Amino acid sequence: MEQTVVTQPKRLQPKKPRRRITPATVCQAIHDVPYIVARALIRAVRAVGHCFAWTWDAIASDVRANWRAFCRGRLVTGCRDALRSPALREVHHIMRDHPSIRAITMIAVTAVIFAAAVMAEPVRTMDAICIVVDGDGPHVLDERSEERTYDDLLLRRSLGDKSMQLLLEPGRTVTITHGDDTHTLTTEAERLSSLLRRSGIRLGEDEMVELNVAGEDPAIRISDTLTYQHYVTVETDYKILRSPDPLMDKGTEEIIRKGIPGQIVETYEDTVVSGEVVSTKYIGASHDTSHAELVRYGTRVYEVEEGDTIEKDFPNEVGEGGYLLFASGDTMTYNKVMLCSSTAYYSGGDGGAAWTTAVGAAVGVGTVAVDPKVIPYYTKMFIQTTNGRRVYGMGTALDCGGAIKGNIVDLWFPTKADCYSWGRRNVTVYILDKKAS
Template sequence: MQAYTPPRETAGFFRSKLVIIGLGVVVLAGLILGVIAQQNKEIKIVDDRKSYEVTVFGGTVNDALAKAGIKLYDRDLVEPGLKTRLHEGMKITVTRAIDVNVIADGQTTKVRTPLRTVKEILRDAEIKINPLDKVEPQLDDELTNGDIIRITRVTEKTVFENRTIAFKTERQPDNRLYRGITHVVREGKNGVAQRTVKVTLENGKEVKREVVGEKVVKEPVNKIVAFGTLREKTVSRGGSIRFSRVMVMNATGYTYTGHNTASGIPPRPGVAAVDPEVIPLGTKLYIEGYGYATALDVGSAIKGNKIDLFFATEAQADRWGRRNTKVYIIE
């Protein structure tokens, strides 16, 4: 039997169809490959100081991290967020959380945070800083794992203190008094000043006091002392003496003891024993109730404003006894 030979027109038709189908397959394959190429994205990941580059077919930031084998732990920070869709050339940053100890208010608080500066860490931990507080390290310093933040709580308060204002002594001449004699005209009284003091405390302990103001609430009253200017005295036997000063002294009497005076001469009426630091030996004196004398002797009991007057007999010394009297230092 003779084989069937299709007409030339029919064979041409089939060849055209095959060409069209082939072209369609090529175009479709190109489209598919194009779509795949568009879905594959080059992504850069920075994990602290390590860098990775991965190619990911579509997906999210979380998919890119999984593709790179990067594990996340408590409080690690990923930017942008894990659910963010990927795009070509995207950069993903992973900041690892660190542990920082904060010492404040008498206790230590462990803070786990992805932040780095002191200021950010304290804000993240909701630890309040007051304007006067001291923070170490500085607020803008960056920290690493295991670092410590120390907060010193600083407070100020105002207190009031009273201060004594000492009175002064005013001296006034008085020609009614002998030279060396004084008289208190008015007693002095201290005044009072109120100070305003700013007290600084660190963690409740006082570290500084500063006077910021003061006012007088009670004025002091000065003491007034009159001093004598008279240099002449009329003596009981008539006439007068000129003296440089007069002192009120505790005077006693003594008689001959068998020993010469400190000046080396035998004692006699008109010899006085004195404290040389008060009245130098050899000084001429006039003693009220006794008369003229010269400081020529000393005594172990004669100290300060004491004077011992020589009498010819023990009876005279006994009659004198012990009394306060004025002693004039003769010029």
């Protein structure tokens, strides 16, 4: 079964009547153009100032969003329709044909642009001194500071200004301490000055703002006096520790351990007022990491000066022998200790210088007559009384005598008076090391 389609004739759209150019329409167009341009410029200046207050990521996202909104906005649509409107064409023809109207319009547009630039709200900066603390320590921001990026903020210069602005990363928890008050805020994509205004903090005349980004979360401290610690590393030389060795010959030494230079870290506290360090106080220093050089030097001699006395006897723990420590600091080693009976003799003449001993040596102070079977000739010894009150000193077995048998030593003195003064005494005889004999 066939269906019949009935079509209605198209209705013709009536043509819009063409607007006539009249003096009223021309005046209205001239009157509207400066206002349209001024509003567009003011919005553009405010948009630019708003964009420069954000981080670069925020700027990029804002620019994209603003561009899409701009393309879909009434301004673009209106401008597009206005450019296509007959009225604008009429205005164009009028300004082209009338130079005076064109000049007046240009002057009006220039005045509007200048007024918009002057009256536009500038980007507000923070007048207080700002100090940023990072891993390298505190840094006072001024016109000499370089633009850089920290972990949580961007440091850059303000548009048209030499002052530095801190742009905060959004979504971070910031602890703000102002006097005794401490509270926390979550950052937006904003300047540090905007964050402080949002927190309701009004800075005093001499107060400084410290932004610490060295920790896990940024922290803000506001005060008129701030203290910081700085550290100074000082290189140190090693010390030389010398210890005596009684069994090493005097005049020789041995390095047991080489010294190693080190360093210490000194801690100072700086007090900052108005961005300047007004005082520095020494706090302390760390442990010196240098290692001392250990040197062992010898004190052993084989003959001491006349009048030197024994300070202490150090016998060997095993066997005979040991060493003697003298008041001068010298030491002498001995092989044996003998308890003997001592007498004194005098050779007569002019001091006995003409006499010779049993071994053919001239007598003198230190000549000792012994029993060669007990103490061999040329044996060196050190002799003092058993109580240590009288000291004969160094002696050498160079003589003998008929009455000297066993543990008896006969000591030579230069005068009879010395012999009588010594008399007969019990003495301790230290038989010195063979190298001394």
